[in-house]
Amino acid sequence: MDLVCPAGSLPALKSAVDEGADVVYLGLKDATNARHFAGLNFTPKRIAEAVRYAHDRGASVYMAINTYAHADGVERWQSAVDQAADLGADALIMADTGVLDYAARQHPDLPRHLSVQASATTREALDFYYRHFGIRRAVLPRVLAVQQVRALAEDSPVELEVFAFGSLCIMAEGRCQxxxxxxxxxxxxxxxxxxxxxxxxxxxxxxxxxxxxxxxxxxxxxxxxxxxxxxxxxxxxxxxxxxHALEAPTSLNTAELLPELKAMGISAVKIEGRQRSPAYVAAVTRVWRRLLDAVDRNPARYQPDAEGQATLSRLSEGSQTTLGAYARTWQ
Amino acid sequence: MRISLGPVLYFWPRNEVLDFYQQVRDWPVDRVYLGETVCSKRRELRADDWLEIGAALIDAGKEVLLSSLTLIEARSEAGALKRLCDRGLQIEANDYSAVSVAEEKGLAFVGGSSLNLYNRPAIDVLKRAGMFAWVPPLEMPARQLQALLSADLGIETEVFAFGRMPLAWSARCFAARAQNRPKDDCGFVCKAYPDGLAMKTQEGEDFLVINGIQTQSHHCVNLIRHLPIMNRMGVNTVRLSPQSRDMNKIVHRWAEAIAGSAPMQLEREWLIAPPADGYWMEEPGMLESVTA
Known part of the structure; x- marks a missing residue:
């Protein structure tokens, strides 16, 4: 399983790569991605530097273009896709069917991943995106119980990536206004x-x-x-x-599920948090690198180390973590 | 301008649903959406019941569609979706699972507001999949819709024009949570709230409404006074979303307003909550641009 880590800046990307991320995902400094915060994200020049830094060290870079294009601004999203191709991104993360369609036609060789923002939860939905856009992978929304993830993994036409750690969206992503x-x-x-x-x-x-x-x-x-x-x-x-009528401040932490996710054939686990500091990204990546190495060495004897889990709790919203929708009891 | 009646979003007792659609036969609505869109555990009515209701409405001259669930998680729900597409009626696809199944079966469909169609290329993809009408996302402002409709889309546009706005869906059931019950043993507590369970701020201000796994606005969107501009833009249909009382008066007023025989205004006492048109005006959705 690949470890996919967030970066809202070049220092954060370097932290993630240095601490053992297999992949870092990032976005442009505009509304084309789902973490459009002041002072965050990358200019095209910075992305070029980021790609070079990651590639030199054997890591990949995914570019998130995962908001929905405005009716009067489609060109901006299309231009972001073209830039990602020019800058050497290893995959695009998209949700908008119009943007996916453009990427599939213009850059057929650049792998396309379905963003969590598309909220695809079934074999049938994944089939649609695979049929129309040839997506390679889908990131699952944080609404499925672990049994449902397993069922989906059994007959998914594409690779699956799941959220492992970070802020918890309690609503189906992309379906919340x-x-x-x-x-x-x-x-x-x-x-x-x-x-x-x-x-x-x-x-x-x-x-x-x-x-x-x-x-x-x-x-x-x-x-x-x-x-x-x-x-x-x-x-x-x-x-x-x-x-807390909807949810208390808490973060998702799936460390205990790793052997199960691996056995299901999940391709990658994702850390949320492009809005977080380089120090946060470094600390979280370090813990998760250890967890993934441990599960690779011996899934049967795997157990999340107490020190790592304490670090993750300390870095969580409200210092609390949850399995979220993976556990039926949460629902 | 045509009028459609959206699916009942709440869990009403069986007899109330039957009574409601008995009345609908005589209402001036052109299109009616039937079925459960929020929670697969709500089974007061079976598929055959919906088909029976649908047949009566077709006899009364209405166009009838079956609406899909909006959040489909279990394999059993995907199976139900396939059966939904085999009932001989067109469907409203509220999730890409439904789009996918309809496309494979060659069934024409309406694309619901949760499909996130914000731009022309996205609409074109779904047109190729068989979409014959679409409902813009609730948050789409008039200005953006105008930009889209300035070139002929080649399909019908239906705007969610009245009712409490469905804003979010979750794996979690907030109605069960409010009663400290697990979702798997929910006791169908949502049946006690025919227009949703009020969620107030700590200042006692009405804010949102809980409808099982769905979160809605407290305010009712009401775009009736924007009828002329919707008409000019080329909107084909206005969708009215059912509430538990006075729907008869609301539907008739819309029909009269479209015909020009009544003011473009709903009486405040018919509404279960204050009106809002913020999204349409490119403002926060909870706002009302002028006081009614």
């Missing part, structure tokens, strides 16, 4: 969720409030750890009961 409902900007078209430009923190006596475009997402007591107001991770009322 909560962010644009509140802020006007969505992952699908703007590459952002609950954007920082719309976040406001307010102190009310001892209470700290977090708001997203005016909507109260959460209130924190002095002893509580205040998390970023991602709108699906706030506390709300249902029938008079205050709770």
């Amino acid at each position: 909560l962010s644009s409902y509140v802020t006007g900007q969505s992952p699908n078209t703007a590459g952002v969720c609950s954007p920082a430009s719309h976040v406001r923190w307010e102190e009310k006596g001892e209470i700290l409030e977090s708001r997203l475009n005016g909507k109260l997402i959460d209130r924190f007591q002095p002893q509580e750890r205040a998390g970023y107001p991602t709108l699906c991770k706030g506390r709300f009322y249902t029938e008079g009961h205050r709770h």
